[in-house]
Amino acid sequence: MAFKLTEDFKARAEKLCARYPRRDAALIPVLLELQKEAGYVAEEAMDELAKFLALPYARVKAVVTFYTMFNREPAGKYHLQVCRNISCHMAGAPGLLARLRAKLGIGEGETTKDGLFTLSAVECLGACGAAPVMQVNEDYFENLNGEKLDALLEDIKHGRLRAGGR
């Protein structure tokens, strides 16, 4: 099915473009907006967006592939991103990742069959004082351990995810 930018999306994108003296400077915020709506950035979406911003397709693709937050395939409803950098590593991130792999039956970069979870190991999330940390979609969950992680997964499965683990 061909991807089409909705009029509503175009209106929001125009507002973002208006923040800059050059429209193409809005490329990253517009891509983030697109991903928020569609869950990922499909090839067809890059094509449409290139036309909309009057940019070569290659420019859009270069940006999408450079930045790690852009998903090029549909991600699960909940994207579990476990920080694996130094402070989280020392506080037990490898154990959390192993636990998630075992419980969800998937590896890093994979999505569960029911489409509920995608698991990623990510670099420093900038919350090292509360290590180990995991970001679920836009929210941070801090000072995690095995038990807290299990409880969090149960909450998510039953639709009780509460934002802000601080």
Place this chain on the structure above:
Amino acid sequence: MENILLKDNVAGLEGYFACGGYRPLKKALALKPADVIEEVKKSGLRGRGGAGFPTGLKWSFIPKDAPGPRYLVCNADEGEPGTFKDRELLLRNPHALIEGMAIAAYAIGAAHGYIYIRGEFAAEARLLEKAIAEARTKGFIGKNILGSGFDFELFMHSGAGAYICGEETALLESLEGFKGQPRLKPPFPAVKGLFASPTVINNVETLAAVPAIIEKGGEWYASIGTPKSTGTKLFCVSGPVNKPGVYELPLGVTFRDLLEKSCGGMQEGKKIKAVIPGGSSVPVLTAEEAWAVKLDYESLATAGSMLGSGGVIVIDESQCMVKLLQVLARFYHHESCGQCTPCREGCGWIEKILNRFEEGKASVKDIDLLYSVADGMQGRTICPLADAMAMPVMSFVKKFRSEFEAHAAGRCCAPEAGGGH
């Protein structure tokens, strides 16, 4: 001493007003821009993002007679491992940043500003967006600010996951909608920055210190800290201490005081093996070196490391230094933008060599190989990311060589260390 940056109950506009908020802006607008810059120069304030460049001097580099627009950019792309101060500051005192930006913009003659915030900080970005809107309704941002005739528009701009965008020219590329690959300098951003116009880029913590400097004067600020490292600094402490977190302390505080007085010491049974004092990119200190050091730009340089971003990573005896260096190498390899060969290839080689150590396939020769690869990267690239990889490698190898030797002999030095053991 009273905190300048981290205060309670100032997150909302009312609380901020109660502490005298936006009075400094009014005061600054009554001064000549050059006098604002002079006051900041007097304060001795230095860039808090990591490089420590004098802020007033940076502002004064904007050509006075250049035609066309000028820009002010706030670097809120906090991503240096071990650093989490800007997030705390944004959550607790967002208006200090906004007011600091309005003052800085007035000083350099910028009509437009952007806050480049890392994409992962979505909640923080929304909060800031709200704070900017509040400031706009009160006339602190927008047209004819407080009737002064000065216009300043401020926008948020989210990144999308790239450590390299914390480097100021990569940030500018990203802000223009390109891949975040650093630019060759010169020209420096002050001459040719955002959209090829004169631009100042400052860290969140730097800009948030400006209102207090204008309010109480540069001399007052310079009286805090040491003669060359003036003012307070946000120190981020992570690792097995009793109270990890962000602490605002005068520069020149001893590591001992930070650890024992602020953080309540080490967790029970934990003993310090090493400390990375300024974010993961700076050379590591041994426990002995750390206990003796003061935390300011000069003292840390004398001790062979750097103040960097103020991210103090405390490493205890149970950790394996080889494993930790592998964690860092994986990170720098992942984050290298790929533009310069020594960094792109070097970070990859270092990660591969460290993987050999972790897999028990390394030989003693590999220790010197690690060091020589790092040595070959330093100072040979457009931006400091290669140095940020080389400095930990060279210092870990120099100071903890016996652990690398143990790995080469097929033993891990800290068997209880987690992950891959």
